[in-house]
Amino acid sequence: MDASDWLILAALVVCLVASSFFSGSETALTASSRATMARLARDGDRRAGLVNSLLDARERLLGALLIGNNVVNIGASSMATGLLLAWFGEVGVVYATVIMTVLVVVFCEVLPKTAAFDNPDRIALLVARPMAALVRLFGPVIGAVNAVVRWLLARAGIVIGESAPILSAHEELRGAVDLFHREGGVEKIDRDMLGGLLDLRELTVADVMIHRTDVIMANAADPPEKIVEAVLSGPKTRVPLWQGTPENIVGVLHVKDVLRALHGSDGDFSKIDVMALARPAWFVPEIRPLSEQLKAFRRRRTHFALVVDEYGEMMGLVTLEDILEEIVGDISDEHDVDLAGVRTQPDGSVTVDGGVPIRDLNRVMEWSLPDADATTIAGLVIHEARSIPEPGQSFTFHGFRFQVLRRQRNRITSLRITPLTRRKNALVVRAG
Known part of the structure; x- marks a missing residue:
């Protein structure tokens, strides 16, 4: 082999290495986690910011990858064919086809894409800077190619950017959590908590409230000792107080207020003015989403609300604990009654x-x-x-x-x- 053959072989190797780079970069960038890159970019990683920029301009990125990959593959095939024709004559075309197919498939496609798919985030960060430079270099060519592609697709009735995603962002996130759980990356308790958090927008107060048939209430007309007994015997720290009919809620008694008044009267129930201790009742509609009710609890700095229907009839009660249990699961303490469910x-x-x-x-x-x-x-x-x-x-x-x-x-x-x-x-x- 003379010097020119060695030069062609060196150029051939460079083209194959470049083809491997383009193939691995395509897989790594498209398979990288947007959430991971966004977090790294917030932490100051400039390479993650470049990855996000490349993915935001996906058409330009794919254009640069395809142009670069096809140019080096065609160049490598042409040089290999010419070299083997010079060495073996016409049969060199067959040799070039077989050898280049093996080299391109194994070393320029399967190997780099497998490595990139196994660790997309790290490789995406490594190739971010050179790919950003190539996108800028091929900018005019990419723009012309994209314009032609869009024109051809428009003639076929396909308009780029008009297709809506099948799933909403919340549904995609829920699907990702379920996938990680099946693969063993997320434990069941974590999956349930994340799922419960995503469900807050879809659930209403009526879905988690304690129904009125299970609500412990006190009659304002009863003797004070009977009312105090009802308040202290219940599992909740607040008890609705009704007058006339159970639907007529006139206030809410707090256990602490009752105990404080009982202590102030030296245990004499007759000195307790129940109505004076009652706090105003807070009524919320049963159709209110849990996410809004959680915000309302925080704004009002209270953990208890009575739920009413569209006719104003009391349907039950909801507490902050009921909403939190939708996220973290059942919350029990030493005073909870263990009901067989x-x-x-x-x-x-x-x-x-x-x-x-x-x-x-x-x-x-x-x-x-x-x-x-x-x-x-x-x-x-x-x-x-x-x-x-x-x-x-x-x-x-x-x-x-x-x-x-x-x-x-x-x-x-x-x-x-x-x-x-x-x-x-x-x-x-x-x-x-």
Whole structure:
């Protein structure tokens, strides 16, 4: 081989290295985490800022990558073909085709893209500066190519930039959290907390409130000792006070206020003026989103509100703790009453109280029962059955069998839920 052959071989190697660089850069930049780059840029990493700038101008980036990659690949193939033709004659074309295919596929495509896909963020930071320089260098050519491409796509009825994403930002974030959980990068408790935080905008106060049938209230007309007993015996620190009818809430009694007054009267209940201790009740609509209610709790510096419907009737109460439990899960202290709500049976079925919220059951059992049309598990059964079932009746829907165990008046108080091996779409009703 003479000096010119060595020069061609050196240029060929340079083209192959450049092709590998372009292929790896394309994979690393497109697969890099936007969240990671945004965080690094906030911390002062200039390379992360370049990556963000390149990804913001994605058309120019892809144009530079494609132009650079095709130029070096075509150049390498041409030089290899010419060199092997000079060495082996016409059969050199076959040799050049085989050799260049192997070199390009293995060393210029699979190898760099695999390495970049395995560690995209680090490699994206490494190639950020040279890629930014290449984008500026190829700027005029890229602009002309993009203009032609846009014109051709417009003739085909495709307008760049008009397509809307399939999922919203919240849904994409939720999908990413679920993906990381399946891959083992996020624990279940962290996934549930992040999911609960994202759900605050979608849930309303009615989804987490304590229903009025379970609210402990006190009658303002009762003797003071009976009212004090009702306040101190309940699990909440605040108790609504009604007068005339339970719907007529005239105030809210705080345990601390009652204890302070009881101490000031030396334990004499007759000296306590209950109405003077009552604080004004705060009423909120049941359709208010939890995210707004959380902000309202912070603004008013209170943790307790009464929930009313569109007619002004009291539906229940909501506390700051109820909202926080949607994020961090159940919060219990030494004064909470441990109510039996979910009990797993040896046969694989689960006995559930009718008032257990569907969201809590899904979180505990990792199920996916729908909660759009009902808040509690009893409400879901009534919604699907389109009736108030009798004890002993069974219903099959959403991949589970629901058997009604007990009912008090019009309320389902206990059910047995059995997961099925295969999902059934039709609602099957069997009288017990």
